[in-house]
Amino acid sequence: MARTMTYREALNEALVQEMERDQSVIVMGEDNAGGAGGPGEQDAWGGVLGVTKGLYPRFPDRVLDTPISESGFIGAAIGAATRGMRPVAELMFVDFLGVCFDQIYNQAAKFRYMFGGKAVTPVVIRTMYGGGLRAAAQHSQALYPIFTHVPGLKVVLPSSPYDAKGLLIQAVRDDDPVIFCEHKALYDTVGEVPEEPYTIPFGEAGIVRDGEDATIVALGRMVAVAVEAADDLAPSGVSCDVIDLRTTSPLDEDTILESVENTGRLIVVDEASPRCGMAADIASLAAREAFGALRAPVQTVTPPHTPVPFSDALEDLYLPDAQRVANTVKDVMNRER
């Protein structure tokens, strides 16, 4: 039987294997070793997410705790990347990008272009995003569209333990700056993960369900939501392609368009706010490139344009779920033109 592990363990294994393979890989972030300077230093937290647990005792020189200074250490990771290192920095919650964004979008993202193609900045910024843990407005956002908007960054959103490991190893080996977005509700999900190191190329979406009637494009945790909806629809005779984007930059336009050419219907499920998000972006792609194939208007399933609410009664309404996705697919099926 194939080995299974959690999304968190898959990420940890990717880091361990890359640190063993390449001395230039270093890890840094708040509590990443955990307890630095205190008696608990050897029994480390491994980050508030627990993803880096156990790395410090194995690689004491290459796992660095940092002060709560996101501009300082995210910038330091970027600077070290220009000088031969492959840093993996942890931005604990993506919501904290506001206190370090300059180093990411004005520095790391622009070096290569701005310096005439001579800069190499192989930095990975791991960050936790998304709702569902009642963490409220400043710890629940899905801000990956902001990174996707910036030329020079690559943006990755693994939806499963298998993808988490393969995409993180690819991110570490990639020579461009990578924003690696981990959904906080996925850390304990379990799936098959091979023991040996492997990579999943960026810009190649996964097709997680094959169907003929509609295309559902999803990313991150919304992939599981889309799959649940597709499974719910199957008994009624509606079969859906479910496409997992895996990366929003680069974006696998071909896989989306091929599917839409086949099904004629497109629903995009995105946990990010609706304005200027991936749902709108992919809807516009279909309008530009697959207009002739569309048999109904493209529909998007996103949260409302509000901050993320705290109360479970509100957050459950805020987040797209399988029922909303299935209802949207049914609506699209009924809007034959």
Next chain:
Amino acid sequence: MTETLPVTAGVLDERRLLDAYRTMRTIRMFEERVHEEFATGEIPGFVHLYAGEEASATGVCAHLDERDAISSTHRGHGHCIAKGVDVKAMMAEIYGRATGSCHGKGGSMHIADLSKGMLGANGIVGGGPPLICGAALAAKLQNTGGVGVAFFGDGASNQGTTLEAMNLASVWNVPVVFVAENNGYAEATASSWSVAADSIADRAPAFGMPGVTVDGFDFFAVYEAAGEAVERARAGGGPTLIEVEFTRYFGHFEGDQQTYRTDEVARARAERDCLRSFRARVMDSGLLSAERLDEVDREVALLIDRAVAEAKEAPKPTAADLETDVYISY
């Protein structure tokens, strides 16, 4: 808590004295020429000139070699020249030419040469210090003996990035020298107003490092303070903050009417100028002759003439260059 170092002649041999003079003169002539050419309208964009501040970049970078990295500012031409970036490529970059340091994609505010450890002039005030912490961390982990130097202005001394970087450098004990170039004004706002301390160097003890204030018109004072700081960093002794005080000779940007100040530039040029004082010092002490220094002046003038002529003749980037160099692979 800070000390003002005594100014001594130092122990520079003739070759190193000439190198320092040549670097300062190159920066001065480069900037004065860019000032003239900008006025003709031929240079596009935003340009911020370093003239008057030459002793800082030169006095610090005289201690650096290929192991070392520097970050710079929007006023970065002097740092580039002092770290060995090709002057002709710099001028071509300022003119937006394909032969420029960044192939015309960066411009004055983004000249860089990573192969020389010059991590870029930087359009973001306070953008550089965090990057230099990382460069210093890399040097420490790679055991190269290299150091990182973050040049920043009095404006950036108030940015959170700079303060975070100073704390981080001490916490990590990485080899960084922070050089606060206090030219009196952040854009048009006086540092005497914007810095809530007697001096920028006074902030050093709060971040667990020594701080000194030096006369930025005096190459030897900067050289001596920087030498001590670089030596301490290389030996694993941690970071230092050096505040360098002087006056910038031109406006914040080219075109600045400078209504916020009166006669201080004229006085500085007449009484304090770093090139004038350097010449006087080395000639009075018999280390270099006027003839030898004048020869350097002529050589530099020729280099700048050629740099401008070649930049004006050089091709601009083409449509084929617009979408290249964003990613290594995409």
